[in-house]
Each structure stands twice: as C-alpha cells, then as structure tokens.
Amino acid sequence: MVRLTRAQQQERTRAAVLVAARAEFGERGYADAKVDRIAERAELTRGAVYSNFPSKRALYLAVLVGSIEHADAPVGSIEHADAPEAPSPPGLAEAMGAFARGWLERLPLAGDTPADGSLRLRSLAGVFDDEPGRTALAQVTRLEALLLALALESRLPHHTRCVRLAELVLTLLNGAGHLADTAPGFADPFDVARACEHLTGLDLADTWDPPHLPFVAPAQSVQDRWEPPAELPDQITGRRVGFDADGVLVVLGAGRLEAAEEAVRAARPGDQITVAVVTDDPAEIGRLVRLRVGDLTGCLRRVFEPEARPGFRLVLDDHATIASAVGLPDIGDATETAVRVQAGEIIARARGRGAAHAVATATSPDGAGT
Known part of the structure; x- marks a missing residue:
C-alpha cells in the first residue's frame, strides 16, 4: 500500500472538494449551495472543506478559475499554422468580432439548467455584494479594458488609444452575459458580435490625459x-x-x-x-x-x-x-x-x-x- 505524503493528501482532498463543489453549484447555484452538502458529497468533514477554502465564495471562485480553458487555437481564420504563407493580421473590426465571438462562447446552452448555465457563464451575480469585492471587480474590469485596448491599438497605424472602445465592448458583452443569465435566449450572440465590430467605427475622441x-x-x-x-x-x-x-x-x-x-x-x-x-x-x-x-x-x-x-x-x-x-x-x-x-x-x-x-x-x- 502506497502511503501519501501530507502534501499529496492535501492535494487529493482539495481535488475532491472541488469536484463536489462543482456538482453542488451546478445543481443549486451559488446562493443555494451549502458547504455542508459539499462536504457530504466529498465524503469529508465540514472542517476539511474550510481548511482548504475559507469561505463558500472562495470555493465558488476556485471552481470558476478551474473551468477556464486557455486555448490558443484561433477563433475563425485568423491564424493558420500549416499555411505556406502567414495571413495578414485582421483589421480592427475583424479582430474585435473574433474576440467577441470567443467571449460569447461561454453563454449558456439551450439545455443548461439555470445553475449550470451560471457556472458555464462564470457568472458573479450575487457573489460580491460587499464594498471591497465591488471595488476590486470595478478595478479588474478597468484592467481588462486596458489589456483588450492595447491589443486593439496594434491594429491602428498610430496606436490611437482604444480604452474607451474596449470599455464599451466589455459593457456590451457583460450585458449580454447578464441577460443570458437572467433571461436566457433573449439576444442572438451573432448579432452581439456584429455590433461589437460596428462599434470600432465610432469616434470616441479617446485621449490619455489624467489630470493628476x-x-x-x-x-x-x-x-x-x-x-x-x-x-x-x-x-x-x-x-x-x-x-x-x-x-x-x-x-x-x-x-x-x-x-x-x-x-x-x-x-x-x-x-x-x-x-x-x-x-x-x-x-x-x-x-x-x-x-x-x-x-x-x-x-x-x-x-x-x-x-x-x-x-x-x-x-x-x-x-x-x-x-x-x-x-x-x-x-x-x-x-x-x-x-x-x-x-x-x-x-x-x-x-x-x-x-x-x-x-x-x-x-x-x-x-x-x-
């Protein structure tokens, strides 16, 4: 019989907790999920769960982080590794549309239950209702906008600032996600992606001049x-x-x-x-x-x-x-x-x-x- 080290045992316990938590959140949603039931599903004590995850929110976030797939495969026909000649980089509108389509792949499918759909969407609705959490969420959204903007700026000849455009697109995408979470089937994701493409044609007079x-x-x-x-x-x-x-x-x-x-x-x-x-x-x-x-x-x-x-x-x-x-x-x-x-x-x-x-x-x- 192979004896596990303490670190191996802890890793096995964490893995069991995450599997049980994914099932609990997928069946009941974040609000109605219970740590006691997660412990029961994992055949562990409540204390064993809390020794690895200090709160239900921390456990829910760990489940969501574990669900992210960092796929490098292209969306659409932007990169072709086997092509004899590399294709031209997509223009601003094409790049924005490809990004939007990739983002919208998370929307719940027709057969998903509300709870499982929220997990697929990686929804944070009702998760952060305290001031530190709301502040952090607002700041990380600004960071997201900067990351998207810098990628978009590479598509422009003079690297015009695109942060306001990125903020507008993320507003539209997150709004579509919220509707998919609360009113499934309301919007066509292909229409949303096309709308994101058209937003690149707006002149938002974006400048970088913080007064401080x-x-x-x-x-x-x-x-x-x-x-x-x-x-x-x-x-x-x-x-x-x-x-x-x-x-x-x-x-x-x-x-x-x-x-x-x-x-x-x-x-x-x-x-x-x-x-x-x-x-x-x-x-x-x-x-x-x-x-x-x-x-x-x-x-x-x-x-x-x-x-x-x-x-x-x-x-x-x-x-x-x-x-x-x-x-x-x-x-x-x-x-x-x-x-x-x-x-x-x-x-x-x-x-x-x-x-x-x-x-x-x-x-x-x-x-x-x-």
Whole structure:
C-alpha cells in the first residue's frame, strides 16, 4: 500500500472538494449551495472543506478559475499554422468580432439548467455584494479594458488609444452575459458580435490625459541592491518569467489596478514593464483577479498573434514575494509602489498615487534617461 505524503493528501482532498463543489453549484447555484452538502458529497468533514477554502465564495471562485480553458487555437481564420504563407493580421473590426465571438462562447446552452448555465457563464451575480469585492471587480474590469485596448491599438497605424472602445465592448458583452443569465435566449450572440465590430467605427475622441499626473512627485533616486524573486507565470502569455532583467516593476493592490496604464503609457521604447498584483485576501480577491484576467487573456491569445498582445507583463503576486523584494512591508487594496531596476540595482523608487508614472518616467542618477 502506497502511503501519501501530507502534501499529496492535501492535494487529493482539495481535488475532491472541488469536484463536489462543482456538482453542488451546478445543481443549486451559488446562493443555494451549502458547504455542508459539499462536504457530504466529498465524503469529508465540514472542517476539511474550510481548511482548504475559507469561505463558500472562495470555493465558488476556485471552481470558476478551474473551468477556464486557455486555448490558443484561433477563433475563425485568423491564424493558420500549416499555411505556406502567414495571413495578414485582421483589421480592427475583424479582430474585435473574433474576440467577441470567443467571449460569447461561454453563454449558456439551450439545455443548461439555470445553475449550470451560471457556472458555464462564470457568472458573479450575487457573489460580491460587499464594498471591497465591488471595488476590486470595478478595478479588474478597468484592467481588462486596458489589456483588450492595447491589443486593439496594434491594429491602428498610430496606436490611437482604444480604452474607451474596449470599455464599451466589455459593457456590451457583460450585458449580454447578464441577460443570458437572467433571461436566457433573449439576444442572438451573432448579432452581439456584429455590433461589437460596428462599434470600432465610432469616434470616441479617446485621449490619455489624467489630470493628476502633472502633480505627481518625481521618483526618489536610490542605489539599492536588487535581489530578484523566483519566476512567476505571466498572465498575458501564460509563460513563466523572471525578474533579473532591467525594467520597471509596479506593485498594485486590487483597488489600484487602473494605475497599470500610467506605467504603460509612460514607458520609454525598450522598457520592460511588469505589473504585479497583490492582495491581503488571496482566497477571494486574489482569485477574482485571477479569474477575470485569465478569462480575458485566454480570449486574447486565441485572436491576437504574440507580437500584437499587450506589451507588458502581468503577474499575480499571491505570496507577496515581489512586494517583499521591492521593500514593501505591508500590502492592501490601495497599494501602489514602483521601482526601476538597472544593472542589478534599484535606481528609482516611488510609493502612493502616481508611483507607476513617476518611476516609468524616472531618470538614472547621472541624469540620463534610463
């Protein structure tokens, strides 16, 4: 008889809990699901469930995260690996339509029960009714819009800002998802995808001019030793990345995710920008960010070729290893700190609102641009 290690036993317990939770949520929905029944389905105690997942919400989010398929197969005819000649990249409208069709594949099918349809949709209706959760959800949606916008901007000759367009498209798609959840069969997903294509023809007069940036204090020049943390998965590419190269590292709490754009827009040519998301609640807020970002980037990878995807790295710093490496003792929803690394040293630091912009525009100690 093979004896399992403690880690193997814990992994087996977690797997059993997730299987039971998927069945419970699929039958009864989030609101009516009970942790006691999940424990009974898994043939475990209630305490065994809570030792792995601190709340029903954390367990529901874990089920949703586990359901995400990061498929790199293209939607439509955008990429053909076996073709003798690579096809031309799709235009803005075509790319938007392909993205929308990929996103809409999650809509419930005709035979789905309401509860199972909500799981397929990865619905968060009624899950986050508290202020921290609502704030994090609003901020991660802004981050989603930035990721989609940067991919769309690669389709334009002068890289015109497309964040407002991305926000509008995500509003339409999430609205279609909400209707599919509450009034199934109301809208035709093909009509929704075509509408998303037509939205690219709107002139939204999108500009980048946040009023607070001119008043942000400059970054502090320092010469601190940089000890890079271990590799983490980049949520945009799906590959593990290291932190030993020169570049800008931005650490953001779940309430400041919109500041990622401040670093991206201020970046100089050749800058490697890494955004690390931290939270003091990895079981719930951390999984929320992982779910929504993983969901959206999975759609992006199916549509956009690698060189057209957002040009920064996004990592989830669940164990605060990056935060610790940059010298951040405490983390919270309002965390915003940034450093610039050059030749094995941290040469610039900033904390607080505007830190990402301040470090991205910082100069080296000798006054030269970095």
